Amino acid sequence: MTTQTKLNEDNLTGLLTEWREGDKSALDKLTPIVYDELRRIAHRYVRRERDGHTLATTALVNEAYLRLAGFQKFTWENRSHFFAVSAQVMRHILIDYARRNQFAKRGGGLQRVSLEGAATDTALMSSARAAELIALDEALDELAKIDPRKSDVVQLRYFGGLTLEETADVLQVSLMTVRRDWRAAKAWLYKAVKSGK
Numbered sequence: 001m002t003t004q005t006k007l008n009e010d011n012l013t014g015l016l017t018e019w020r021e022g023d024k025s026a027l028d029k030l031t032p033i034v035y036d037e038l039r040r041i042a043h044r045y046v047r048r049e050r051d052g053h054t055l056a057t058t059a060l061v062n063e064a065y066l067r068l069a070g071f072q073k074f075t076w077e078n079r080s081h082f083f084a085v086s087a088q089v090m091r092h093i094l095i096d097y098a099r100r101n102q103f104a105k106r107g108g109g110l111q112r113v114s115l116e117g118a119a120t121d122t123a124l125m126s127s128a129r130a131a132e133l134i135a136l137d138e139a140l141d142e143l144a145k146i147d148p149r150k151s152d153v154v155q156l157r158y159f160g161g162l163t164l165e166e167t168a169d170v171l172q173v174s175l176m177t178v179r180r181d182w183r184a185a186k187a188w189l190y191k192a193v194k195s196g197k
Helices: 003-020 024-048 057-069 079-105 115-122 127-146 148-159 164-171 175-195
Strands: none
Touching (some): 003 079, 024 079, 057 079, 079 127, 079 148, 148 164
């Protein structure tokens, strides 16, 4: 871990604590750091997607930021806790959108939207991708009942965009444990999603 990385970790943790304690100036300092972290996480998520995906990074980051900004009274422990919560928020945003997409595909919720709104909204996710995410979300909930740590690894890696090293840091386990959990969880989820079709 470099000195700059450690400084950023300490800075983010300190600002999260100050904001929770009511320091309004901490939010001003925190906003660009959090937004940059969310953009990095979303960029990693989008980069892993297949060619032709239609996920809009900016829309995902903006929605995640708005939701996290509403967590003022939340007890942030540290930067690792921030990553874990951010991954959960990104997961919920993607799944919520996927469910709305599936609902709209079946004819429900028809509404008028402007051309600008339609261009932005449809840029988020294809209906095939929405179905995959919903199936993954359901399988991930089942995995959490069996092995919560493996579920956490998937959530941090897949929805949070964290590297193996970052995931190990957040979960406070060894890199080898994360690698093993990641492989096992992917295999389990693949079987669960395929058998659910």
